[in-house]
Amino acid sequence: MVMAQCPEFSEIALEQRPELDARFRGLPGGISELTFASIYLFRQVHQYRVAQLEGDLVVITGEDAEPFFILPFGLPPPQTLDQLLDLYHVG
Numbered sequence: 001m002v003m004a005q006c007p008e009f010s011e012i013a014l015e016q017r018p019e020l021d022a023r024f025r026g027l028p029g030g031i032s033e034l035t036f037a038s039i040y041l042f043r044q045v046h047q048y049r050v051a052q053l054e055g056d057l058v059v060i061t062g063e064d065a066e067p068f069f070i071l072p073f074g075l076p077p078p079q080t081l082d083q084l085l086d087l088y089h090v091g
Contacts, residue, residue, distance in 0.1 A: 006059055006080075007087075009049035012040050016050065023058070023073055034072050053080060061088075 004010040021036040032038060039048055039060065046062040053059055053076045061069045069088050075081060084090075 003050055003052045003058070006051035006053050007083075009051045009061060012043040012048045012050055014040070020050075020058070023056075027072060059084065 002010065002013060002015040010016075017036050017040070020039070024035050027034055042048065046064060048060055048062045050058060050060050057071065057074055057076050059069050059071055059076075061067065067088055069084055071081075071084075076084075
């Protein structure tokens with residue numbers, strides 16, 4: 001996959017579609033915001049970026065009123081999660 005390793009981030013790109021789309025399709029619930037198409041179409045509006053974490057985990061960052069991150073495919077180890085929470089001033 002064409003994706004930076006966290007803490008570096010990549011822009012959302014069409015080259016990422018095969019792997020990310022398969023992962024999104026595997027999520028339960030069918031939430032329309034959690035699809036590759038949605039992330040790709042709104043990549044500039046929400047300034048989405050993506051990075052590979054440990055194993056098969058991925059973090060997606062963005063910005064609306066405030067910077068945010070989502071972990072749609074599972075939680076990373078506690079140390080990595082703590083770093084993300086600190087970076088995004090959560091808690």
